[in-house]
Amino acid sequence: MGKSSDERRNPEHQGNSPSGYREGLIFCGDPHGEFLSVVETVKRFLPVAIVLLGDLQPRQPLHVELSSILDQTQVWFIHGNHDTDSDQDFDHLFGSKLGDRNLHGRVETIAGYRIAGLGGVFRKKIWDPAHPTSRARFISREALLAHARRGKAGAVDQWRGGYARKHFSSIFPEEVEALSSMQADILVTHEAPSAHPRGFQVLDDLAVALGAKLLVHGHHHEDIDYVRDGLMGASSPFAAFGVDMGSFFAWPPAFNREQETQ
Numbered sequence: 043m044g045k046s047s048d049e050r051r052n053p054e055h056q057g058n059s060p061s062g063y064r065e066g067l068i069f070c071g072d073p074h075g076e077f078l079s080v081v082e083t084v085k086r087f088l089p090v091a092i093v094l095l096g097d098l099q100p101r102q103p104l105h106v107e108l109s110s111i112l113d114q115t116q117v118w119f120i121h122g123n124h125d126t127d128s129d130q131d132f133d134h135l136f137g138s139k140l141g142d143r144n145l146h147g148r149v150e151t152i153a154g155y156r157i158a159g160l161g162g163v164f165r166k167k168i169w170d171p172a173h174p175t176s177r178a179r180f181i182s183r184e185a186l187l188a189h190a191r192r193g194k195a196g197a198v199d200q201w202r203g204g205y206a207r208k209h210f211s212s213i214f215p216e217e218v219e220a221l222s223s224m225q226a227d228i229l230v231t232h233e234a235p236s237a238h239p240r241g242f243q244v245l246d247d248l249a250v251a252l253g254a255k256l257l258v259h260g261h262h263h264e265d266i267d268y269v270r271d272g273l274m275g276a277s278s279p280f281a282a283f284g285v286d287m288g289s290f291f292a293w294p295p296a297f298n299r300e301q302e303t304q
């Protein structure tokens with residue numbers, strides 16, 4: 043913090059290096075093909091970076107959808123379950139020039155925060171996280187790929203010479219285990235933590251293992267402040283927020299309050 047919102051919006055600052063004057067992160071709820079609110083939010087608040095919380099489904103390649111803000115902020119994302127609904131959904135996201143900005147399965151330092159990402163959803167055909175990883179049907183993408191290539195998956199479950207497209211947005215135990223060995227300040231997920239009626243304890247465990255003090259998720263199309271809304275106690279090891287479709291959540295908290303007053 044330290045600069046007023048007026049300074050952040052001052053046109054004189056346009057074109058400067060983002061790290062030179064901007065601050066704060068904005069997490070954007072599932073776009074589902076609608077990027078106008080993302081563009082308007084960036085142009086209004088000029089965050090250092092945005093993180094899109096999955097289900098982007100861009101109608102054009104993502105770098106084309108967001109071309110008007112690419113010189114104003116860093117764009118990062120995780121994928122959601124709907125990002126593998128069609129070849130177009132898949133290619134416009136993973137095949138775009140921003141395809142390497144997927145935080146899934148990695149930790150990147152963005153706007154001064156170490157941010158870990160876990161995109162996608164749990165699918166029982168891969169792993170039901172209510173059960174231990176030893177009972178997962180497929181521990182990793184490699185295991186599913188080997189299965190598909192042996193022809194056991196059936197033609198309907200194969201895509202582009204590998205496993206079914208939808209499993210590019212499935213979560214595998216090996217991915218969660220690998221992330222658990224890392225350290226991060228913030229965890230972004232598409233699925234919700236256990237305090238949500240359709241959430242998962244394994245995400246709480248992942249946040250704690252990472253040392254993350256903040257978890258932000260999409261998918262459920264609800265703005266949720268887990269402590270404010272009585273879903274979590276204030277002594278929870280991490281704060282959690284859900285972000286609605288077309289909505290956004292800003293961080294750090296002081297930056298967030300500034301957004302709310304404008």
Ligand SMILES: [Fe+2]
Nearest residue numbers: 097122123261
């Ligand atoms: Fe979703």
